[in-house]
Amino acid sequence: MRVLNFTVNGTPRTVHLEEGRVMLASVLRDSLGLTGTKVGCGTGQCGSCTVVMDGKAVTSCTVPAEKAEGTSVLTIESLAEGGVLHPIQQAFVEAGAIQCGFCTPGIVMRLYALFTQNPDADDETIMKELDKHLCRCTGYENIVKAAHLAQEKLRAAR
Amino acid sequence: MTLQHVGKSVPRVDAVRKATGEAVFVADIVLPRMLHAKVLRAGVPHAKILSIDTSKAEAMPGVKKVVTGQGCGMLFGTCLWDQPPLAVDKVRHAGEPVAVVLAETGNQAAAALKEIAVEYKKLPFVLDPVEAAAPGAPLIHEKNGEYRRVEYSVHPIPGSNVFHHYKLRKGNEQEGFAKADVTVEDEFEFPLSSQAPLEPHGAICRFGTDGDIEIWASNQAPFVLRDVLADMFGIPATKVRVHIPYLGGGFGGKSDVSIEPMVAYAASFVPGYAVKLVLTRGEVISGALIGRGMKGRMRIGAKLDGTFTALKAEMYFADGAYGDTGWPVDTVAGHNCTGPYEFPNAIVDVYGVYTNSPIVGAYRGYGHPEGQFMSSRLIDMLARKLDMTPAEIMRKNFLCEGRKNALGQTIKKSNGDLFGCLDAVEKALAEEPLPPNDERYVYGRGIASMMKSPKMAANAASCCHVQVNADGSAFVNLAGIEMGQGVHTVFAQMAAEALELPFEKVRIYFDVDTQYSPWEWQTVASMQTYRGGRAIQDACRALVEKAKKTAATAWNCAPGMVAYREGVCVHPNTGATLSLGTLARGFMAANGLTVGEPLAATGWYRVPEITEPDPETGMGNAAGSWTFGAQGCALRVDRQTGEVKILHFASAFDVGRAVNPAATRGQVTGGVVQGMGAALMEKILFTDDGAAKNVTFPAYKIPRLHDAPEKQTVVLLETPNEEGPWSAKPMAEHPIVAVAPTILNALRDATGVEFTAIPVTPERILEALKTRKEDK
Ligand code: FES
Ligand code: FES
Numbered sequence: 001m002r003v004l005n006f007t008v009n010g011t012p013r014t015v016h017l018e019e020g021r022v023m024l025a026s027v028l029r030d031s032l033g034l035t036g037t038k039v040g041c042g043t044g045q046c047g048s049c050t051v052v053m054d055g056k057a058v059t060s061c062t063v064p065a066e067k068a069e070g071t072s073v074l075t076i077e078s079l080a081e082g083g084v085l086h087p088i089q090q091a092f093v094e095a096g097a098i099q100c101g102f103c104t105p106g107i108v109m110r111l112y113a114l115f116t117q118n119p120d121a122d123d124e125t126i127m128k129e130l131d132k133h134l135c136r137c138t139g140y141e142n143i144v145k146a147a148h149l150a151q152e153k154l155r156a157a158r
Numbered sequence: 159m160t161l162q163h164v165g166k167s168v169p170r171v172d173a174v175r176k177a178t179g180e181a182v183f184v185a186d187i188v189l190p191r192m193l194h195a196k197v198l199r200a201g202v203p204h205a206k207i208l209s210i211d212t213s214k215a216e217a218m219p220g221v222k223k224v225v226t227g228q229g230c231g232m233l234f235g236t237c238l239w240d241q242p243p244l245a246v247d248k249v250r251h252a253g254e255p256v257a258v259v260l261a262e263t264g265n266q267a268a269a270a271l272k273e274i275a276v277e278y279k280k281l282p283f284v285l286d287p288v289e290a291a292a293p294g295a296p297l298i299h300e301k302n303g304e305y306r307r308v309e310y311s312v313h314p315i316p317g318s319n320v321f322h323h324y325k326l327r328k329g330n331e332q333e334g335f336a337k338a339d340v341t342v343e344d345e346f347e348f349p350l351s352s353q354a355p356l357e358p359h360g361a362i363c364r365f366g367t368d369g370d371i372e373i374w375a376s377n378q379a380p381f382v383l384r385d386v387l388a389d390m391f392g393i394p395a396t397k398v399r400v401h402i403p404y405l406g407g408g409f410g411g412k413s414d415v416s417i418e419p420m421v422a423y424a425a426s427f428v429p430g431y432a433v434k435l436v437l438t439r440g441e442v443i444s445g446a447l448i449g450r451g452m453k454g455r456m457r458i459g460a461k462l463d464g465t466f467t468a469l470k471a472e473m474y475f476a477d478g479a480y481g482d483t484g485w486p487v488d489t490v491a492g493h494n495c496t497g498p499y500e501f502p503n504a505i506v507d508v509y510g511v512y513t514n515s516p517i518v519g520a521y522r523g524y525g526h527p528e529g530q531f532m533s534s535r536l537i538d539m540l541a542r543k544l545d546m547t548p549a550e551i552m553r554k555n556f557l558c559e560g561r562k563n564a565l566g567q568t569i570k571k572s573n574g575d576l577f578g579c580l581d582a583v584e585k586a587l588a589e590e591p592l593p594p595n596d597e598r599y600v601y602g603r604g605i606a607s608m609m610k611s612p613k614m615a616a617n618a619a620s621c622c623h624v625q626v627n628a629d630g631s632a633f634v635n636l637a638g639i640e641m642g643q644g645v646h647t648v649f650a651q652m653a654a655e656a657l658e659l660p661f662e663k664v665r666i667y668f669d670v671d672t673q674y675s676p677w678e679w680q681t682v683a684s685m686q687t688y689r690g691g692r693a694i695q696d697a698c699r700a701l702v703e704k705a706k707k708t709a710a711t712a713w714n715c716a717p718g719m720v721a722y723r724e725g726v727c728v729h730p731n732t733g734a735t736l737s738l739g740t741l742a743r744g745f746m747a748a749n750g751l752t753v754g755e756p757l758a759a760t761g762w763y764r765v766p767e768i769t770e771p772d773p774e775t776g777m778g779n780a781a782g783s784w785t786f787g788a789q790g791c792a793l794r795v796d797r798q799t800g801e802v803k804i805l806h807f808a809s810a811f812d813v814g815r816a817v818n819p820a821a822t823r824g825q826v827t828g829g830v831v832q833g834m835g836a837a838l839m840e841k842i843l844f845t846d847d848g849a850a851k852n853v854t855f856p857a858y859k860i861p862r863l864h865d866a867p868e869k870q871t872v873v874l875l876e877t878p879n880e881e882g883p884w885s886a887k888p889m890a891e892h893p894i895v896a897v898a899p900t901i902l903n904a905l906r907d908a909t910g911v912e913f914t915a916i917p918v919t920p921e922r923i924l925e926a927l928k929t930r931k932e933d934k
Contacts, residue, residue, distance in 0.1 A: 019219075020265040035186035036179015038406070040356040041439040045855035048356055076179035089177040093169055096820045099828065100642025101176025102356040102406030108177065131863045134855065136356050136407050137642045139827030140863045141870060 006068045008032060009078035017065050024068050025049045025060035028075055036076035036105045040134065047133035050106035051075050057113035057129075059106075076105035079112065087153035088112055088146075097146035099137035107133050111147055115154050126151070163651040163661055164884045167820035170647045171666065172404070172640060181404045184360035184376045189432040192362070193222055195424060196267035197435065198257040198274050199445055200249035203285070203514035203848030204296060205278035207247055207256070214273040215259060220266030222431070224274065225424040226257045234390045234419045234482075236382060238321065239306040240299060241480040241517075243390070243423035249278070250298050250479035252849035253444030253516050258424040260433055283514040283848045287474035288453050290319045290511045298479065298512040311770050312485050321477070322485040322510035324492040326776035328564055334468025334503025338459025342539045347915035348528045348898070349841040350451040350476060352443045353521045354860050355641075357406020359446045360436035361418050363425040369393060371422060374401045378413040378639050379680030384672045386415050387422050402670040405641035409832070410520030410891075412641070413682045414483045416446040440853040443842060447483060449521020450836075451476035451513075452491065456532040458501075464544055464551040468503040471495050471532060476513040483519035485510050487528075490613045493776060495529025496564045497537075498576055498609035498786050499555040504564045506776070514848055520682060522832065523891035526610050527898060534606035534899030535914060538906060548903070549580055552607050556580075557786070563611070566777040572879035574786035574812035574887070580607055582873040583790040586808035592792055600797060601805075602908025605790035608896035610888070611781030612683035613771075618782075619764035620686070621676035622693035624653070624701045626757035630725055630739030631663040632701075636693060637670045637678035638686040643890050644821040645686045651817055652691045652883055656698030657738070658724045676760065684888035687817055688783060689763050691883030697761025708754025709736045712745040785887045787811035789830075789896045791867070793904045797927060800920030802838055802905070804867035807897075812875040814887035819874060826872045826893040833897025835861040839917050 002017040004027065015031045025042075028034040028051065037060060040048035044062035051060045052074040060073075079086035085093065088108050098104050107130065114121055114129050121129075126147050135143060175181040212224040227244030234241055245254045257274050261267035282296040289295055295318075299305075303316025314321045335341065361375040371391070377383050380400040388395040405412060417435065425433040437446060454473035460466050473491055477484030488510040496504055541548040556576040557569045583605060592601045623635040634653040638645045646666045654664040667675070678690070702722050709727035710717035713734065721728040727736045736745065744754040765782030772778045791807045809826050816822040839859045843851045852858045878885050902913045911926040 018263055018265055020269065022265070029186075033188075034179075035182070038179075038183070038357070039185065040358070040406075041855045043439065043854055046356060080178045085174065085177065089174075092177050093173040096167075096169070096824055098170060098173045098176045099644065099824060100356065100405060100407040101172065101181055102183065102642075104176050105179040127863060134356060134860060134862060136354055136409070136832065136860065137828045138824060139829070139831035139870070140866045141827040142824060144863070 004065050004069055006070060007072040009074060022065040023061050024063040024065055027065050028060060034075045034077050038102050038105055040102060045134065047110065048103050048106040050109045052109055052113045055113065055117065057110040076109055079108065087157060088150040091150035091153055092146045095142050095146035095149050097138060097142040103133055103135040107143060111150055115151060119154060161655060161884065163654040164817050165815060166651065167818055168647065168651060168661060170644055171650055172646055183357055183404050183406050184362065184374055185436045187362055187374055187403065189362060189364065191430065192432040192434055193260040193262065193428065194264040194267050195421065195433050195435040196259050196264065196271050197255045197445065198271050200245060200252050200254045200256050201849060202249060202278055202280055203252045204281040204283035204298065205249050206281065207245060207249065208277040208279055210257060211275040212257060215270040218266065218270040218273060220262040221259060221270045223260045223427050224257055225260065225427050230423065232390050233305065234386050236386060236414060236482055237308040238312050238482045238485060240482060243419040251514050251516055254479060255420050255445065258420065260424060260428060285476065285513050285515050285844055285848060287451065287476040287511040287513055290513045291474055291509050295319055298514060302512065310773060313773065319512040320509045321481040321512055322488050324489040324508040324776055326492050326504055326506035326564060327774070328566065328777060329503030331468060331470055331503060331505040335459045337467040339462045340540065340543050341457055341459045342536045342543060343457035344536065344914050345455045346532045346535065348450045348452040348531050349916065350448050350515060351836055351840045351842060352448055352858055353409035353411030355407030355409055355411055358437040358439060358442045359412060359417050361421040362432050362434040363422045364432040365425050365429040367429050369397060371398045373418060373422060374403065375418050376405050376412050377402055377418065378405065378408045378641060378682060380637060380670050380672050381677055382680050383415050383418055386419065390419055400672040402639055405639060408641040409522045410449065410524055410682065411447050413520045413680060416519065439855060443853040443858060444516055444850045447519030448516045448842060449518060449524065450528055451518050452528040454532055456536055458533065458536045458540060460540055460544070462544065464546050464554040466499060466501050466555045469496055469501040471506045473508045473529065475508065475510050475518065476515055477510045478513055478515045478517040480517050481510055481512060483517060486613055487518065487520065487524040489771065490525030491529040493564045493771065493780065494526045494611060495533060497530045497533040498557045498607050500557055500561040501564065516850060522829065523610060523895045526895045530608055530895060531899050534896060535902060538604065538903040539912065548605055549584060552580060553577060557609065565771065565780050567779060567781060572877060573784045575875055575877045576607055576786045576788065578875045579786060579788040579810040579812055582810035583788045583808045586871040586873065587790045587792060587806065590792065590806055598797060599794045600908045601792065601794050602904040603790065603792050604900050604903025604907055605788065606896040606899040606903060607788040608892065609784055609786050610892050610895055611784045613780050614683055614685065614765065614768065614782055615679055616768040616770055617764065618679035619762055620678050620690040620693040621760065621762040622697040623676050624697045624759050626701065626738045626742045628739055628742045630737050631665065632657055632659060633665050633667065634694060635667040635676060636690055637675040638690045639670060639681040641681065643825065644818065647821065648687050648817045649690060649694060652694050653698060655884065656695050684890035684892065687886050688882050688888045689765065691886060692763030693761050695883050696763060697759050700759035700761055701757060704755055704757055704759055705738055705741045708741045708745050711753045712736065783881065783888050785811060785813065785889055785892050787892055789900045791900050791904050793901065793908060795905065795908045795923060800923035804834060806869045806871065807867040808871040809893055810873035810875060811889060811892055812877050813889040814879050814882045815876050815885040816874045817886050822874060822889055823872045825890050827870050829893025830870060830897055831861050831866050833894040834901065837898040837901040837916050837918065839919065841917050
């Protein structure tokens with residue numbers, strides 16, 4: 001049986017992989033019970049499964065489990081560790097950017113990667129990152145607002 | 159008293175759990191002894207099943223059972239019982255389930271699928287609804303007309319593929335058109351499309367050894383699902399328990415039932431095990447419910463001053479392989495295709511047609527966008543013929559006090575203010591002048607007005623239980639499904655208002671469970687704020703009465719003398735108070751002696767006096783509510799690429815009262831973008847072999863951020879009315895209704911091209927620009 005060793009939300013993990021193609025999304029959700037990561041398409045198009053792998057946002061439904069070997073992965077569950085919302089999450093709540101909420105964790109994780117790497121990302125960069133996600137509910141207006149609000153909050157906290 | 163909660167943009171009650179990923183959706187649920195299901199789908203659109211060999215698959219590692227429809231005599235439905243849970247002797251669309259593999263893991267189930275051998279005898283297939291309705295078309299259901307059905311409402315034409323014919327006969331066609339000075343007429347197409355909720359459908363079902371069924375499903379209609387399963391298995395409804403977690407969007411695609419009967423049927427073969435199925439994105443289109451699929455023709459006659467004299471329309475719906483979820487769409491499309499205008503004569507025929515395509519069900523605003531697409535485009539054409547503006551024609555004919563809609567119902571002032579909506583949209587658009595056309599871009603503007611008057615089951619109702627705790631907090635229990643629209647938040651606002659309690663003291667039950675949730679018809683037709691809100695008011699009123707009664711007993715005075723405010727009963731003379739909390743379990747004196755009932759109450763609401771449309775005239779008191787609105791946009795077309803950019807999209811709706819204005823705006827911005835997807839990008843295509851082709855993202859393209867309008871204006875009018883709770887009207891599906899004609903009217907303005915079919919893709923625009931000689 002194949003074994004995957006990697007770090008998830010700061011904790012080293014060993015996961016036995018079943019036969020056949022296993023994607024990171026499934027390891028996180030099915031093996032580790034981290035169901036905050038959502039699967040909307042399974043083909044890398046909707047972004048709802050986005051997690052942060054070695055500092056970069058990836059769609060976990062398209063990352064073969066083996067590719068995660070030795071990496072450090074952050075999921076949505078890591079952000080509010082300790083019971084306090086991360087400023088990005090707080091921004092989504094305040095901006096009314098959440099309707100059904102299925103797209104939310106993925107978008108939050110992408111912005112987390114972006115603002116960690118590039119806290120002063122300009123509008124165009126933010127838009128380009130958000131454009132990798134699908135949301136069927138909001139029409140995006142409040143998601144854009146939330147992204148800007150998140151950036152402000154993070155700046156203020158610096 | 160001024161409102162404390164209703165009308166405030168409070169943050170959503172489910173926002174934190176959704177921001178943290180803690181909100182549970184069906185795919186997140188894991189049960190003990192759970193098997194994973196994968197579905198073998200036909201792959202051919204119309205064929206006889208000659209044989210199915212599952213022996214190899216059954217021997218694969220991890221496989222517990224392979225279930226087929228062989229020998230299954232069940233048909234399920236709510237008004238038309240025409241569908242088996244799995245294909246039995248023939249398949250009627252390429253996505254139809256033929257076998258379900260149950261295995262320990264999803265991968266094992268998927269591997270075993272490939273080992274199932276099915277032999278088919280292919281039959282001629284038909285996808286186009288007009289062709290399918292014509293004589294000589296391949297017959298998809300030999301038994302059309304013989305199936306059990308609700309005869310007053312569903313009208314099949316036996317020997318054909320037409321399983322439902324809705325006809326509207328208001329006035330007289332000849333006389334109406336004889337009075338017309340001008341007519342406009344055209345053919346239209348509103349293609350099959352996907353509701354595309356971001357969460358794929360899922361269900362987990364477990365048959366107990368005692369014969370009880372328990373199911374967790376991404377479904378908007380738990381009680382419908384419960385009753386369908388009970389009926390299908392011939393057991394009492396009490397033996398079926400339905401749980402609904404959060405839904406990752408529904409838009410109608412999760413209403414009624416879709417995949418659940420199949421999952422339950424498969425689970426019935428493995429009692430004691432839970433069977434879980436979560437669809438792939440491709441299956442959401444090929445194997446659940448899709449929407450729209452209308453081809454039609456409409457003619458409008460008008461006087462020289464723009465007054466309408468008559469409307470004649472014919473619509474054919476490609477409702478797919480089975481008809482139970484399609485027929486109400488057809489009926490609604492029929493009596494709503496007039497749009498929000500009075501036509502003294504309206505003759506409409508709608509045909510719900512079996513086609514060899516995935517099954518059509520509800521999709522946001524069902525029937526309204528399809529039908530009003532035609533009338534709204536024709537009004538634009540008529541305006542040019544009459545040398546008037548479209549807005550002038552609209553104002554001439556708007557439904558308003560004293561006028562009659564297509565169903566023959568007389569409109570009241572309180573039904574809403576179309577004039578105000580149109581004024582607001584025109585004003586918003588006028589604030590930004592269109593840039594002049596240049597080398598690269600042409601610009602245009604368009605408007606359309608809309609109405610939505612949904613058809614519901616005539617007995618559709620919402621029920622509500624309220625229970626007060628000893629600390630004075632209150633549980634409010636009703637079965638409106640939270641699928642993103644914000645219903646739990648709005649319920650909490652209304653309950654807090656009705657009980658005069660702080661918002662934090664009111665809690666809406668988050669999980670819907672048919673074992674303890676009060677009955678609710680289903681969460682469709684934007685009715686929860688309206689109908690659920692009235693049920694909340696009713697229950698809270700009863701609860702306050704109970705509290706007053708107990709207080710009166712405690713004080714030994716008449717209950718009518720007790721006042722209630724802000725969670726407290728007040729003695730009329732002494733000013734003494736008893737809070738809801740102290741009365742929660744009855745009033746207890748110092749020595750423990752307790753009087754009065756525990757504080758719990760029930761309430762309900764049904765839109766009064768609804769009837770099904772008359773089978774002959776299609777008229778009657780079938781619409782239980784109206785919401786009126788208008789939309790307009792300014793857009794730009796790139797002459798070189800054919801790409802369309804919406805610069806400004808303005809919407810105005812008379813919502814009676816916005817219970818949560820921020821949430822209402824969210825419904826509008828989202829609905830507009832979804833409608834824009836329909837107008838410009840979305841259409842389910844089929845291969846030459848008759849299978850749905852573009853079923854995954856991005857082949858099925860829905861709008862991304864860069865596609866969205868640069869700016870949206872949302873105006874909410876609040877015409878007081880008696881019907882809604884605190885005057886609130888239905889408002890959720892509405893923003894999608896007029897988007898396609900609004901955009902196509904603007905495209906006509908920009909390019910001079912009359913598009914009558916959507917989506918208008920860049921390729922079609924380039925093609926049209928090429929064949930058109932001079933630009934305007
Ligand atoms: S689920 Fe991974 S991108 Fe859609
Ligand atoms: S909030 Fe539903 S998909 Fe984005």
